[in-house]
Structures are given as structure tokens and as C-alpha cells.
Amino acid sequence: MPEELVWLKSSFSSGNTNCVEIAVADDVILLRESDSPGTTVRTSREKLRAFVLGVKAGEFDHLI
Template sequence: MAREINWQKSSFSGNTNSCVELAPSAIPDAILMRESDDPDVIVTTTREKLRAFVLGVKAGEFDHLI
């Protein structure tokens, strides 16, 4: 039997269908990610890599891309 995935999105997303959702993985230390408007595409990453990405976003590392 497949386990249920409990997706979570930021409270800053409000009721929009355009946000990133996260969920714990059955694999230790792994995180699942998807875009709510394309829920069939799921990416797996580690907590360490996700943390580094979030810190980079907060520090403005990717501002030149938007």
C-alpha cells in the first residue's frame, strides 16, 4: 500500500495555485518538492541542499534571475 504524502505550502502562498509544496520523504533525510500547478512532477532533494537553497534565496544570490 502506498503511503499518503502530506504536502505543505507556505502560509505566504495564500489560496493561490502557484506555489512550491514540500513533504517529507520515506527516504531518510530526503525532502519532496513540487509546484502546485504541476503536481505530477516531484523532485527529491536533501534537507542540507534545500537549506542551502533557501539561505541563497534570502541572501539575494538568485535575484539576477528574476
């Protein structure tokens, strides 16, 4: 993993609100919450793509 990761957050995030941040390291996708940067979830591009497509299709709407 690179020593200095570049974390990106959604343009929908504003100011001091907590948000999900994402970085890429050695073809691994890393996700974290901005208010808890020490906890990181690792996943693959394929799994993240499947999740995003599921969100777009409304598969998780019952959770919110």
C-alpha cells in the same frame, strides 16, 4: 516512501494561486508545483538548506 505524503505550502500562498509544495519522506525532501503535482523534485535537507540560505543572501535575485 510512505503511501500518503503530507504536502505543505507556504502561508504566503493564497486561494487558487500556484505555489511550491514540500513534503518529507524517509529523510528526503520532495518539492512540487501545486499546478503540476505529478512532477516531483527530490533533494536532501543539506541541499535545500544551502538553497534557502542562498535565496536569503540574494544570490538568485538576478533571476527575478
